[in-house]
Amino acid sequence: xxxxxxxxxxxxxxxxxxxxxxxxxxxxxxxxVAYGDGIGPEIMDATLRIITEAGAQLDLERIEIGxxxxxxxxxxxIEPASWDSLRRTKVFLKAPITTPQGGGFKSLNVTVRKTLxxxxxxxxxxxxxxxxxxxxxxxxxxxxxxxxxxxxxxxEHRQTNQVAQCLKLISRPGSKRIIRxxxxxARVNKRKKVTCFTKDNIMKITDGLFHRTFEEIxxxxxxxxxxxxxxxxxxxxxxxxxxxxxxxxxxxxxxxVLSDVAAQITGSVGLAGSANIGDHCSMFEAIHGSAPRRAGxxxxxxxxLLHGALLMLVHIGQGDAAERAHNAWLKTIEDGxxxxxxxxxxxxxxxxxxxEFADAVIARLxxxxxxxxxxxxxxxxxxxxxxxxxxxxxxKVRVGVDIFIDRRDGNPDQIAxxxxxxxxxGAKLTVISNRGTKVWPNGNPDTYWSDxxxxxxxxxxxxxxxxxxxRLLEAAERAGFDVIKTxxxxxxxxxxxxxxxxxx
Ligand code: NAD
Numbered sequence: 001x002x003x004x005x006x007x008x009x010x011x012x013x014x015x016x017x018x019x020x021x022x023x024x025x026x027x028x029x030x031x032x033v034a035y036g037d038g039i040g041p042e043i044m045d046a047t048l049r050i051i052t053e054a055g056a057q058l059d060l061e062r063i064e065i066g067x068x069x070x071x072x073x074x075x076x077x078i079e080p081a082s083w084d085s086l087r088r089t090k091v092f093l094k095a096p097i098t099t100p101q102g103g104g105f106k107s108l109n110v111t112v113r114k115t116l117x118x119x120x121x122x123x124x125x126x127x128x129x130x131x132x133x134x135x136x137x138x139x140x141x142x143x144x145x146x147x148x149x150x151x152x153x154x155x156e157h158r159q160t161n162q163v164a165q166c167l168k169l170i171s172r173p174g175s176k177r178i179i180r181x182x183x184x185x186a187r188v189n190k191r192k193k194v195t196c197f198t199k200d201n202i203m204k205i206t207d208g209l210f211h212r213t214f215e216e217i218x219x220x221x222x223x224x225x226x227x228x229x230x231x232x233x234x235x236x237x238x239x240x241x242x243x244x245x246x247x248x249x250x251x252x253x254x255x256x257v258l259s260d261v262a263a264q265i266t267g268s269v270g271l272a273g274s275a276n277i278g279d280h281c282s283m284f285e286a287i288h289g290s291a292p293r294r295a296g297x298x299x300x301x302x303x304x305l306l307h308g309a310l311l312m313l314v315h316i317g318q319g320d321a322a323e324r325a326h327n328a329w330l331k332t333i334e335d336g337x338x339x340x341x342x343x344x345x346x347x348x349x350x351x352x353x354x355x356e357f358a359d360a361v362i363a364r365l366x367x368x369x370x371x372x373x374x375x376x377x378x379x380x381x382x383x384x385x386x387x388x389x390x391x392x393x394x395x396k397v398r399v400g401v402d403i404f405i406d407r408r409d410g411n412p413d414q415i416a417x418x419x420x421x422x423x424x425x426g427a428k429l430t431v432i433s434n435r436g437t438k439v440w441p442n443g444n445p446d447t448y449w450s451d452x453x454x455x456x457x458x459x460x461x462x463x464x465x466x467x468x469x470x471r472l473l474e475a476a477e478r479a480g481f482d483v484i485k486t487x488x489x490x491x492x493x494x495x496x497x498x499x500x501x502x503x504x
Contacts, residue, residue: 028059029316032085036095037066038290039300039354043240044095046302046358047309053362054325056309056318065099066290070105077108086116092283093312095305096290110154113147118278119174120181121145121255123287125242125262125272128372131333132267132342139242142191143262145184145255147276152252154280159484160406163435163452170206170251175213181277182249183221193225193246194218197234197254205499210251219396231258263287270341273307275315276467284312297472298353301339303329306361310375319377326375328364332357334372335364379473400458400489401425401469401496406419406482408451412440419455422475427457427468433501444503458489 020451033048035041052058063082070077077097086092097108099475112118122144129137130259155167181196196214198207218226229237237244239261249256263272269288275281286304294300306329313322333342336349337360343351353361368374393496407415412432419429432440433454437447457472458464469486 001421003173005168005388006430028057029091030059030061030089030317031091031093031312031316032061032063032082032089034063034065034092034094034097036070036290037098038096038292038295040066040095040097041288042296042298042354043286043300043302043305046354047093047305049358050302050306050329050361051309051313052320052364054328056313056323056325057321061089064093065108067100070100075104076106076111078111083115086112086281088284088496091282091312091316093305093309094283096286098292103153110152112185112283113276113278114152115149116278116281116283118276118281118283119146119148119177120277121147121193121259121274122185122272122277123259123263123272124307125259125266127266128271128330128333131246131338131347131372132271133344133347134265134267136242136265139262139266140195141238141242141245142185142189143255143259144178144185144200144247144249145259146174146178146250146252148252150252157485159404160451161408162450165317168203168206170209171443172209172213175210175251176217178248179210179214179217182247183217183224186224186247186451187221191246192222193227194221195226195234195245195248196228197231197250197258198228199254201230204403205497207251214249235261238262260287268301268342269304270339273304273309273311275308275311277315282312282315284308284315298355299340300354301341302354303339314377323375324365324375325361326377327368328361328366330369330372330375331364331367333358334369335360377498378479394493394495396497397491398464398466398488399491400430400464401472402487402489403455403457403472403481404484404486405453405455405476406484407453410449410451410453410454412443412449415453415455417442418479418481419476422472422479424468424471424475426459426462426464427460427472428460429455430458431456431501431504433504436499436502438501438503456489456501464489487488 023059033044035044063085065078065082069079099105099107122142124142125139127134127136127139135197149169149171151166151168153167153169156164158164186194196211198209198211212227235258238258242265244264260269263269272287273283274287285308288304291300310322310326313319336347337352337357338348339354339357340351416429416432431438434447434449439447439449473483
């Protein structure tokens with residue numbers, strides 16, 4: 001959250017490069033801490049030392065997560081009792097963990113985020129030119145990623161021998177909340193523009209919903225510029241000219257991929273931290289993993305986790321300590337005191353280990369960088385946005401059904417001929433598609449036919465009810481079709497709520 005105006009919270013006076021700070025808060029904020037696996041314990045020690053010396057007032061509750069818990073047979077890597085700590089403190093500082101290879105293990109991160117409703121992932125990515133090599137010296141962006149929806153529901157089915165599906169779910173309340181979060185973040189942190197990336201030229205209904213919601217909410221923030229990019233060209237622009245962006249808001253999958261790209265092109269993924277924000281509990285971490293090959297050697301760079309901890313301090317209203325630690329860290333980087341991952345002969349001055357790096361930051365507490373932009377944290381950056389009640393729901397009308405079948409060596413004309421004999425009054429076969437491409441009527445002979453067919457029945461004027469669906473399924477059963485699933489076709493206030501097949 002740097003790049004802000006003077007914080008109302010930060011009551012500093014600067015004398016030369018020394019800073020006098022108002023006394024830290026007297027009450028300690030309880031937080032839950034997990035030291036994780038691999039390099040986790042080393043970087044957590046370093047991080048906690050730095051922020052404590054910077055004046056953070058924390059009461060630590062330690063929990064165990066990761067490899068040891070997975071190995072005790074808990075498939076999501078966290079002990080049931082640890083949830084109590086998280087619900088009590090509502091703040092989680094988490095070191096990286098090692099996810100065991102092989103089946104059956106669930107991602108701890110996804111479990112924690114989804115269970116505790118952490119809907120926003122926030123990742124600031126700023127370059128440190130010329131002290132850390134980067135092709136993008138003026139980059140200073142924040143990626144706000146939706147954290148719960150999209151394909152991360154992990155709802156997947158193998159439906160036929162040849163075809164598997166993953167459900168992409170985008171909700172209106174979920175989109176509203178993350179987009180509002182991005183604009184509120186921009187407002188509080190004095191950012192100038194919010195950009196939205198989607199692929200709504202292809203996914204007109206799911207990504208289209210996200211994009212439409214973005215355009216609606218943007219109207220409430222006239223002082224902040226807004227723009228939308230199709231994600232492919234937006235990603236190319238981000239990788240090439242990141243200085244063109246400020247805050248970028250994205251659905252989950254694009255955000256997952258592009259926030260790593262953004263962190264990498266600042267110079268190193270090892271430097272970035274992230275916040276996962278929810279109404280009830282928030283989690284702060286480095287974006288990198290547990291780097292097992294570097295573990296226990298006092299080599300790892302603690303900067304990523306430190307940045308996660310800085311976001312945490314702002315979140316709990318200890319922005320003064322965050323600003324002090326961040327500026328000392330910037331000065332350390334500027335002084336060329338670098339861990340191996342960012343050490344570069346000619347630029348760096350001293351190659352240090354994890355502990356020595358933390359000592360160097362602590363020794364600079366109270367100093368500010370001379371040429372890098374000093375960090376200044378906004379007051380009250382804690383943005384929890386409860387979902388607002390929706391307006392009147394639209395009128396939903398069922399207008400048909402897609403019946404998906406598994407048929408090897410199928411032929412669309414043959415399938416259509418059989419289905420046209422179903423004889424269900426008020427339900428008419430209108431189109432057959434194969435993996436989303438229309439193959440009947442008037443299919444193209446060059447289209448490849450997999451064993452996965454979608455057969456659309458629509459009403460012919462009268463109300464299309466669930467009784468029509470049942471009768472169609474009975475007819476399909478009698479005709480020997482292997483039905484995989486059905487999808488209802490609905491309109492909402494008369495607007496079509498389903499896609500047409502390619503070529504339809
Ligand atoms: P990784 O991020 O651990 O390592 C990638 C590379 O970056 C390695 O060369 C590593 O040595 C280096 N590196 C990472 N962090 C560094 C640091 N702080 N200082 C110096 N060098 C650093 O990714 P990986 O090797 O793909 O994954 C290792 C394990 O971490 C896996 O079990 C993976 O599942 C897990 N992981 C956990 C998280 C998390 O807990 N949030 C995130 C990503 C990966």
